[in-house]
Amino acid sequence: MRCPRCEAENPSRFKFCGQCGSPLVTQAGASMSAERRSLTVMFCDLVDATSLSQRLDPEDLRNLLQDYQSVSADAIARNGGQVAQYLGDGILAYFGYPLAHEDDARRAVRAGLEVLSAMARLNARVARGPGARLAVRIGIHTGLAVTGAVGSGAHREMLAVGETPNVAARLQALAEPDTLLLSEATHRLVEGFFDCRAHGSRALKGVAQPLALYSVLGETEAQGRVDRSVPSGLAPLVGRERELAELTALWSAAREGAGRLVLLSGEAGIGKSRLLKEFGERIRVGARTRLRYFCSEQHVRSPLYPVVRQLERAAELRRTDPPALQLDKFEAMLAASAPTREEVALMAALLEIPERSTRYPLPDLSPQRQRQRTFAALIRQVETLAARSPLLMLFEDVHWIDPSSRELLELMARRLSRLPILLIATLRPEFAPRFGAGLPVTHIALARLGDAERRALVEQVARAGALPERTVLEIAERSDGVPLFIEELTRAVGSGLAVPASLNSSLLARLDRLGSAAKEVAQIGAAIGRQFYYGLLAAVAQKAEPDLRLALEALGEASLLTCRGMPPEATYIFKHALVQDAAYDTLLRGRRRELHAEIARQLELQHSGDTAAQELLAHHYTEAGLHREAVRAWRTAARHSVSGGSFAEAEAQLRTGLALLERQAQDKERDRQEVGLQNALGNVLIAQRGYTAPETLAAFERARRLAAALEDPGQGLRALWGLGTALLYSGRLSAVLEMMQEAAPLVEKNRHLDARLAFSVIHGSVLLDLGRVPEAHRRLEETLAMDNDPSRDRERALLYGQSPRISALGTLGIAALLLGHAERARRHTEQSIREAQALSHKPMLCLAYSLACRHHWLAGAKEDLAAHAGALQRIAADQGTPLWLALSRTYVGWALAEEARSREEGIALMYEGMREYRESGANAATPLLFLALGRACARAGRDDEARDFLGDALRGGTMGEERWLEAEVLREQAALLLRHNDLPAAEQTLARALAKARQQGARLFEQRATARRPAGGASPG
């Protein structure tokens, strides 16, 4: 295998190059199959190449071009990029493919700068020879591409296809000679790490939107995320008080001469660097007493890399400075620790300062000895500094430490207990370096943020109040409490991306690192969901068991998955929602569909008949584009939700199903699916919004039309029942009767008992409202007699959203009361409540309580009324349906108005309930509500209002069709007239009441009217 850095050939088992030690990119580790990936593309080209070819001898030109290509390829490889193609004099390079690194964009820009400075050196050399000056332009852009093999036979290449490479090429063309131009997308990723100049927006040929462009001037001093200075700044620290206190205590001890090594561990982005920054600020250490060392993923094999860089920064060395100046600066920096000449020589050699040996000749030592002495010099230098004032040494990212630095760190750690030095090393636990046994260390592990802290951070980043509550919660949840994820998710709100662009490469890097087998398993798992179990994964993945287990272990070791149980019983969970999303995002759309179809197939096999799995099944069918199956599963899922009382979920599921149908071409099969969904939706909406809500009616209306076109009597009846109930609750009695006529032939055709029951109970209710009491009573009794299997009621409630039995029993209770059978009536009412409770169907329980309240008010049973009104109010509050909330308030008002001392309060509640009731769209039973208000007002001496309400009640309520209370209203009016000593009018009204009661067969009202008859001048009680 060829080393990407030095091009040396290595045996295939090598993981690192035998020549230069660079990690070897194994093509097996990279994905050969096509993927959607975000990557950074660099395009670099020579300026004015044609004129060069005219001016130079071809041989010189060739040499020059080879030099240009090799210095560029070196810079690209050094930074982990991959030259994809040489296009004439142009070089196309990828950063992030075949392997992603967490900082690909930064690497690309750094490589670009290195190409520019390498060209400057090349030109300096050329200037001395025969040739001409070469200039290059470089363009860099980050975006989505599809990567994978293209071409055929010997011409197969691994390429990225899409707009991203073209944009990079266009940017290159726009760049000034010897400059590097970035798109806004790349700029956003590297902001703060490079000094850039904005060049405004430009329209690029073949690119839809104009792009903002930036040229790069050079690299900043920023070493890490929290060091950058970016316009948005850092959000204030949240939490971490305990850790800060612990560090502060360790610092106090160190100042007294008892130093310590602290290992501060936590996953990427958890806030290790941030904590160190905060700590440094709190204890106010100056730059001179805080030494910072940064390990780098690109330099895991460069001996003492973090130490070398620290010394360079401390001395402010520029590699472009003349050698003498470099040495001067170096001496000046070391002066504080008064080193010997040999120590300076050793350290200058370590830094490879040019021409050092004239001033500081190195003693003749074996390499081993030189190394030991260098270590000793470095340690002594730090100790001398510490002797002046206590030191804080920060060693960042030691999971990337090179072996020599690790040895040095260990040597230091063993001496610390006698020194005023606090040495804190940060690391990611999954790659912890192995330190020697018995090393004295204090461990501090950073945990994910808690709920309150997550929210606080979201709000800080978004600048308080800028985001809706739902979004805040969603980010808090999806971030899994990792501050970096919180920040980036918050900033990416509105981008429409599941994974913020800024996290793309770091998440992909975690997956790529594992090799293609483990990554593929992660992709399949991601398609299944955040959580998946072994059996399903194995069935879908179709891999040999040992391979699968190995892949899962690798994912576990890399902290991407947590595992519960042992395969084959094991369940796996993605530790981060974002890792799952990143893995899923890499799948090609076609492959996603295949996977979802296969997952659905396996779910059907493994869980046939398991209703709990339906929503999952529905989701996979939907994503697989198998709409027919998806709709079926959504409907089953909705039924399952309804049976668990989860109406909101059911509504969402049914609407998802309907949305899928909308995208399908019209045909019978599609319509058949829709009619079922619309009826089911109507039933769910009865519970969610109420019987008369426009959405409820729209669903049933649509179902009715579809059923008629399909000539499907079963669905037709369901729709008509829904509409009928809605009309009944709207108080539109004649419309109900008309509809019953429309339904009659369907009911005839449909032998199904359910349908007949449903219509029978509506009919009974209408008859009662019209004041045809004995007929209504008979009809309702028949209804109950038809249904000889009450246990089927539960299913009916699910199917139709309501139970004919409970409606019939409750209404029968009222009819029987009016007929004068008080005891029987009470039994019916109580039974309707009992059955509704047994059904545990909240909408039906509301109905039963509501009918019971009416019953007890009519019967004058105060205590029962108060108890049932309270019960209804509690369930209504829980359900949140406007209709039941309004009615429960009204009934509580009734109960209060029964007592003189709470009458006014009761009237106020009734007014409020009435308003809400009308707002909910209901109009049924308004005569009853008016009568109750009229009576309460009369008792409170508010006679004008009483008169108005009784008048309204007599006119049949809002819709003018309800007649059943006429006798009782007239009796109430008579009493009012009598109070005003209008005896003749009172007499006449009471006579009308009596006549009406007799005509309607309402014995209860008849008896009351008789009892009230002012006989012998005695005033009625």
Ligand SMILES: Nc1ncnc2c1ncn2[C@@H]1O[C@H](COP(=O)(O)OP(=O)(O)OP(=O)(O)O)[C@@H](O)[C@H]1O
């Ligand atoms: N407690 C916190 N309060 C506010 N912001 C935080 C907190 N912790 C971390 N952050 C922010 O989250 C981001 C990631 O933090 P940081 O860079 O310190 O993570 P890290 O653990 O050092 O990650 P890595 O392993 O990649 O170096 C930073 O922008 C930082 O400012």
Ligand SMILES: [Mg+2]
């Ligand atoms: Mg860090």
